[in-house]
Amino acid sequence: MDKNSFTVINDEGKEIKCNVLFTFDSEETGKSYIVYTDNSVDNDGNTQVFASIFDPTAQSTKLEPIETEKEWKVIETILETLQEEVRKKQEEAHEGNTGDNNESR
Numbered sequence: 769m770d771k772n773s774f775t776v777i778n779d780e781g782k783e784i785k786c787n788v789l790f791t792f793d794s795e796e797t798g799k800s801y802i803v804y805t806d807n808s809v810d811n812d813g814n815t816q817v818f819a820s821i822f823d824p825t826a827q828s829t830k831l832e833p834i835e836t837e838k839e840w841k842v843i844e845t846i847l848e849t850l851q852e853e854v855r856k857k858q859e860e861a862h863e864g865n866t867g868d869n870n871e872s873r
Contacts, residue, residue, distance in 0.1 A: 774804075774829060789817065790850075791824065794842050800824050801843060802831065819843045 775783050786804045793800045803819045810816055820831035821839075834840060 776806075776831075786818075791822070792846060794839075796842055797839055799839070801834075801839075802829075803843065803847070817847070 771788065773785055773787050775785050778784055784806050786806045789803045789805060791800065791802045799821050800823065801819055802822045803817060805815055805817050808816050819834055821834060822829055822831055834843070
């Protein structure tokens with residue numbers, strides 16, 4: 769398995785390629801999580817993101833469903849933090865492009 773992507777089989781038996789966005793271990797829950805996308809979009813045009821529990825030491829990756837509200841809160845907090853960091857970097861990059869670039873003479 770490529771560490772950046774994997775294939776799942778949906779309910780209709782169709783293979784769907786998914787891209788791993790990131791993995792993390794939670795000290796709070798004592799579990800490992802994988803956050804990924806199948807690059808599909810929802811009705812608002814947002815890329816759909818999924819999360820599951822997984823065992824990074826297992827030979828084959830078996831994704832387990834996240835079943836508690838506490839676990840979803842941990843994942844949502846991490847996603848919000850990452851989104852904020854991306855937003856800040858985009859703003860910094862944009863601010864850097866609006867300055868005077870008259871260095872060549």
